[in-house]
Amino acid sequence: MDMNPSDLCKEFARILNSTPSVVNGVCLATRSRTNIHPVVLGRKAESFMFVPQAFSFENMDKNGNALCLGETVILQEEINPFLTKLRQFDIIVTAVHNHWLFDKPRLMYMHFESIDKPLVFARKVREAMKVLITRDVYGKCDSNQKVIVGNPGLCDEFNDILGGAMHTFENGICTVMNLRNNIKPVVLGRRGRSFLLIPQMFTFESMTKHGRALCSGETVILQEEINPFISKLREHGIIVTAVHNHWLFDSPRLMFMHFESIDKPLAFARKVRDALSVLTTKKVRGEC
Numbered sequence: 001m002d003m004n005p006s007d008l009c010k011e012f013a014r015i016l017n018s019t020p021s022v023v024n025g026v027c028l029a030t031r032s033r034t035n036i037h038p039v040v041l042g043r044k045a046e047s048f049m050f051v052p053q054a055f056s057f058e059n060m061d062k063n064g065n066a067l068c069l070g071e072t073v074i075l076q077e078e079i080n081p082f083l084t085k086l087r088q089f090d091i092i093v094t095a096v097h098n099h100w101l102f103d104k105p106r107l108m109y110m111h112f113e114s115i116d117k118p119l120v121f122a123r124k125v126r127e128a129m130k131v132l133i134t135r136d137v138y139g140k141c142d143s144n145q146k147v148i149v150g151n152p153g154l155c156d157e158f159n160d161i162l163g164g165a166m167h168t169f170e171n172g173i174c175t176v177m178n179l180r181n182n183i184k185p186v187v188l189g190r191r192g193r194s195f196l197l198i199p200q201m202f203t204f205e206s207m208t209k210h211g212r213a214l215c216s217g218e219t220v221i222l223q224e225e226i227n228p229f230i231s232k233l234r235e236h237g238i239i240v241t242a243v244h245n246h247w248l249f250d251s252p253r254l255m256f257m258h259f260e261s262i263d264k265p266l267a268f269a270r271k272v273r274d275a276l277s278v279l280t281t282k283k284v285r286g287e288c
Helices: 007-015 076-088 118-131 152-162 223-235 265-276
Strands: 019-023 026-032 052-058 066-075 092-097 107-116 166-170 173-179 199-205 213-222 239-245 254-263
Touching: 007 019, 007 026, 007 052, 007 118, 052 118, 066 076, 066 118, 076 092, 076 107, 076 118, 092 239, 107 118, 152 166, 152 173, 152 199, 152 265, 199 265, 213 223, 213 265, 223 239, 223 254, 223 265, 254 265
Parallel strands: none
Antiparallel strands: 019 026, 026 052, 052 066, 066 107, 092 107, 166 173, 173 199, 199 213, 213 254, 239 254
C-alpha cells in the first residue's frame, strides 16, 4: 500500500493549511490549533489530543465524490458561527461536545461529514473556519511545578505497552496512535477506514521531576463495550471524561470514550492496556 500522499491528498491538505499523510490507506490532513493553549488537570495540555484539527476523504466513486470527514477543537463562543457556516454549505454536523474535564479554557469539539468532491469539501471547510479566532487564548495553570522534557526511550516503552502502530516524541509530548481495524464501519452508505472513524490515541505530556505527567487517551468503542471498559478504567482510578458519538448514519454505531489522569506514564499505559483487554478483537462489519 502506497504510504505517500497523492497529489490530490497534498492539495486537500494545502487548502486546509494542514499536513498530508496516508494512514490506513486513507488521506488524512492534520494540524493543531496552536493559538489555543489549554490547561487540563492543572497541567499544560498542548498535544494534538487536545487541540486537533483533522480531515480525511476516502472511498471515492466514479463521479469523484468521497466520504469526507472533519473535526476541530472549538471554543464555546465559536460554536454557533461555525455551525452556521457548515450548514450553509450543506455539510452535516454530527456532534458538538466536550472531550475532557477540568479544562481551561472550556474545550469543545465539532465533528462533521459529507459526501462530496474532496477539494470542494476542503474549500467549504476552509471558508467556514474563517470564523474561528486567531488570537492566542490561554488557560490558567494552577500548578507551579517545573515541567521536564522526559526522554524518547520512555515514549518507546509507553508505545510498546499500548501496542501502538505509530508514535512520536516531540517537545516532551509522547503521542501513540493505533487503529481498531477489526471494526469495519459504514458511514453515509460508504465503507470507511479513516483514522477519524476507528482511532485509538494515547499521550503523556507536562511531566514533572516526580515522573508524573498529564496522561490522556481515547478510543472508538462499541455500545456493548462501554460499561465494561468504564468499570476497568474506574478500577484503576482513571477519570472518564466523555462517552458519545462522533458521527451520524454509521453502522455499527460508533461511540467514543475519552479519559485522563495525572500518573506515571508507564503505570497509566499498563492500566489502560488492562482496560483495553475487555474490547472485542472479532471482526465487526457495518451494513451498507
